[in-house]
Amino acid sequence: MRMLKNKVSLITGCNRGIGKAILELYAQNGSKIYAHSRKKNEDFVEFLNHLSEKYDVEIIPVFWDLTDYNEMKIFFRKLVKSKEYIDVLVNNAGVTYNSLFLMSSIVELRKQFEVNFFALYQLTQYIVKLMTKAKKGSIINVSSTAAFDGNMGKSAYGPSKAAVHALTQTLSAELGAYNIRVNSVAPGVTDTDMLKSMPENIVLETIEQTDIKRLGKPIDIANTVLFLGSDYSSYISGQVIRVDGGLK
Amino acid sequence: MVNNKNIIVTGALSGIGKATIEVLLKHNAKVFACIQFETEQYSDYLLKLNKEFPDKIIPIVMDLNDENSIKEAVKKIRSYKISIDGLLNIAGMTEDAIFQMISLEQMKKIMNINFFAQMKFTQYIVKLMLKKGFGSIVNVSSISGVDGNEGQTSYSSSKGAIISATKTLSKELASKGIRVNAIAPGTIATRMTDKVPLEILNKQLSKVNLKRIGQAEEVANLLMFLASDFSSYITGQVIRVDGGM
Numbered sequence: 184m185r186m187l188k189n190k191v192s193l194i195t196g197c198n199r200g201i202g203k204a205i206l207e208l209y210a211q212n213g214s215k216i217y218a219h220s221r222k223k224n225e226d227f228v229e230f231l232n233h234l235s236e237k238y239d240v241e242i243i244p245v246f247w248d249l250t251d252y253n254e255m256k257i258f259f260r261k262l263v264k265s266k267e268y269i270d271v272l273v274n275n276a277g278v279t280y281n282s283l284f285l286m287s288s289i290v291e292l293r294k295q296f297e298v299n300f301f302a303l304y305q306l307t308q309y310i311v312k313l314m315t316k317a318k319k320g321s322i323i324n325v326s327s328t329a330a331f332d333g334n335m336g337k338s339a340y341g342p343s344k345a346a347v348h349a350l351t352q353t354l355s356a357e358l359g360a361y362n363i364r365v366n367s368v369a370p371g372v373t374d375t376d377m378l379k380s381m382p383e384n385i386v387l388e389t390i391e392q393t394d395i396k397r398l399g400k401p402i403d404i405a406n407t408v409l410f411l412g413s414d415y416s417s418y419i420s421g422q423v424i425r426v427d428g429g430l431k
Numbered sequence: 432m433v434n435n436k437n438i439i440v441t442g443a444l445s446g447i448g449k450a451t452i453e454v455l456l457k458h459n460a461k462v463f464a465c466i467q468f469e470t471e472q473y474s475d476y477l478l479k480l481n482k483e484f485p486d487k488i489i490p491i492v493m494d495l496n497d498e499n500s501i502k503e504a505v506k507k508i509r510s511y512k513i514s515i516d517g518l519l520n521i522a523g524m525t526e527d528a529i530f531q532m533i534s535l536e537q538m539k540k541i542m543n544i545n546f547f548a549q550m551k552f553t554q555y556i557v558k559l560m561l562k563k564g565f566g567s568i569v570n571v572s573s574i575s576g577v578d579g580n581e582g583q584t585s586y587s588s589s590k591g592a593i594i595s596a597t598k599t600l601s602k603e604l605a606s607k608g609i610r611v612n613a614i615a616p617g618t619i620a621t622r623m624t625d626k627v628p629l630e631i632l633n634k635q636l637s638k639v640n641l642k643r644i645g646q647a648e649e650v651a652n653l654l655m656f657l658a659s660d661f662s663s664y665i666t667g668q669v670i671r672v673d674g675g676m
Binding site for chain 2: 184352355356358359360362364365371393394395396399400403404406407409410415416417418419420421422424425426427428429431
């Protein structure tokens with residue numbers, strides 16, 4: 184069963200981790216994909232070709248630094264020119280630096296907000312222009328449980344993701360009338376490169392705090408992002424779905 | 432999504448329950464359809480479903496008002512000797528009245544169907560799931576159980592109790608392979624909303640971001656997702672399917 188048949192998706196930051204899992208799952212489910220990554224990379228392009236052949240879907244690689252608003256504009260213009268439409272926008276790209284509050288510089292704080300919030304905001308604004316015209320669409324923001332739970336060392340990352348959550352709810356209210364759904368997915372502790380930035384004892388402690396007693400896998404998150412991108416979730420909007428194994 | 436899974440659905444007679452068995456059957460699950468009583472109309476409907484999906488639907492008569500009936504239903508489910516992958520607790524009822532007008536009897540009746548009986552039944556089914564160390568339970572709560580709602584003290588309290596039980600059960604059972612989640616539907620087109628005066632219904636819908644009423648099938652899709660392995664890292668959650676409010 185191909186849950187995203189005849190849909191076009193844009194996924195940011197899909198060269199590794201959760202984004203890569205979303206990319207593969209979306210391809211498997213029949214979506215045409217604009218696969219965004221920051222830097223051009225031959226291995227990544229090869230991987231996209233492999234997916235495209237394997238699942239018989241069109242995948243278009245797009246490269247730009249998310250915080251380069253000029254490049255973003257150029258990408259959007261190309262979309263408009265080619266009369267392309269985006270059904271599903273997955274705002275996945277994000278950065279994190281862990282540091283205790285007193286050790287955190289305002290520069291790092293701004294950097295995280297720049298990628299995790301401002302760039303997401305601007306890109307979403309562009310894509311929503313296309314979606315309001317078509318009167319349909321689904322936007323999925325990959326947030327984090329750190330936005331709600333308050334985790335040590337996340338005084339910048341947590342608030343940047345909390346801002347994304349507030350944006351999710353506002354956009355859901357503003358765009359619902361255009362049949363555009365906006366939701367966020369909040370992964371808990373997930374087995375990705377980002378996890379390597381956390382001390383091992385904290386990771387083990389966090390696993391102990393989940394009901395399910397294991398780390399999340401990128402595919403666990405991708406499955407929920409797939410559900411929210413598909414028409415199976417047609418009455419779900421303004422929600423944050425925690426995929427965290429029951430983290431307390 | 433639920434290919435070859437064996438799933439128990441309560442409240443399968445109408446509304447969300449009925450939509451859920453249809454969605455599950457379409458996705459190739461085997462369904463135990465628990466209904467409060469048999470009617471001729473429903474038997475015809477089952478025959479029709481059975482023709483379309485042979486050997487995929489097993490009707491179980493279970494009156495949640497009657498502990499013996501619950502026990503008998505469990506016995507019958509057990510007699511099939513197949514493992515149970517999912518339990519969707521959908522059955523529920525409401526009798527709306529403002530707080531000052533509700534009798535203790537009424538309150539007990541609602542609490543009994545919506546909470547105590549569901550817990551009793553869940554207890555039996557969990558025992559079956561524990562044998563295999565696998566399963567997914569989804570309890571249908573309501574936005575009324577999260578937000579409160581005028582005229583629904585008894586209903587919202589019972590749905591709030593379900594949410595609390597969901598979280599505790601997740602803590603107790605997730606490490607044993609059984610996930611437990613709740614969903615909170617908003618305004619959904621069912622017999623329950625048919626009784627709501629149009630003026631109130633319109634007022635409710637104006638608060639919905641998507642500006643429309645939800646369909647039972649849209650709730651069923653979320654139930655299916657949570658019963659499936661697509662949600663294998665989701666537990667202890669309450670997911671609203673309310674069009675955004």
